[in-house]
Amino acid sequence: MGRSTRIERAEDPVGRVAALSIVDALAAELRQRVFAGDLTHADALTEAEIARTYEVARPTAKAAIEKLVGEGLLQRGAHKTARVLHLGPDDVRDIYRTRAGLESQVLRELAPTRIVPADAVTANAEIAALTDGAPLSVVEPDMRFHTSLVDAVGSPRTSRIFRTLVSEVRLCMVQVQGKHLLTTSSIVAEHQQILDALADGDGDSAVAVLSEHLGHARERLATVLGESGPVTALPEQD
Secondary structure, three states: OOOOOOOOOOOOOOHHHHHHHHHHHHHHHHHHHHHOOOOOOOOOEEHHHHHHHHOOOHHHHHHHHHHHHHOOOEEEOHHHEEEEOOOOHHHHHHHHHHHHHHHHHHHHHHHHHOOOOHHHHHHHHHHHOOOOOOHHHHHHHHHHHHHHHHHOOOOHHHHHHHHHHHHHHHHHHHHHHHOOOOOHHHHHHHHHHHHHHHHOOOHHHHHHHHHHHHHHHHHHHHHHHOOOOOOOOOOOOO
């Protein structure tokens, strides 16, 4: 994998607790590399390679890989080889369709109360202030924006269901931003329209903006993933 990184072991007298902390740290490192686009479907991740690269025991490497398999970020193949989930056009459309249905219901519930989550406002301000253009820089506050809307409903079950989609959604978003299919200015503007509609108590308008917002990303990414040959960004729509 071309890099050597040591995962620091937690100082803890209880061996099991220390081992779990190493697994979590390794899983977090691998997850970060996936979301940053450093690891792709082309990279074969084996227990032996992960153990050697990060100087951990093979059972630790296996547990970290299995953790990401459980999150839907990695797919486990034959001979203990794992790869980053490969998303095709149909996968993208299904993920975004499921997400849109859940988030639309959330907006309809929030609108009558005119609730505008402070965390969503903060996250959108962070996106507006971004200057480095790195895909992960946009993904993190973008996901916090949408997650804060879901959490504002106050339903632990709804939030839990949404979080089961988060890993695949973030993987989609990394690919969207990595191909420069959407501008940060358009993301910020559409987010603000959603917040304004909520403040006005207009659930229908909020849902309409959300549908367009997610639809842009869904169709542009699905189109690119369905193409063969060189990938080019689609023109920004008004």
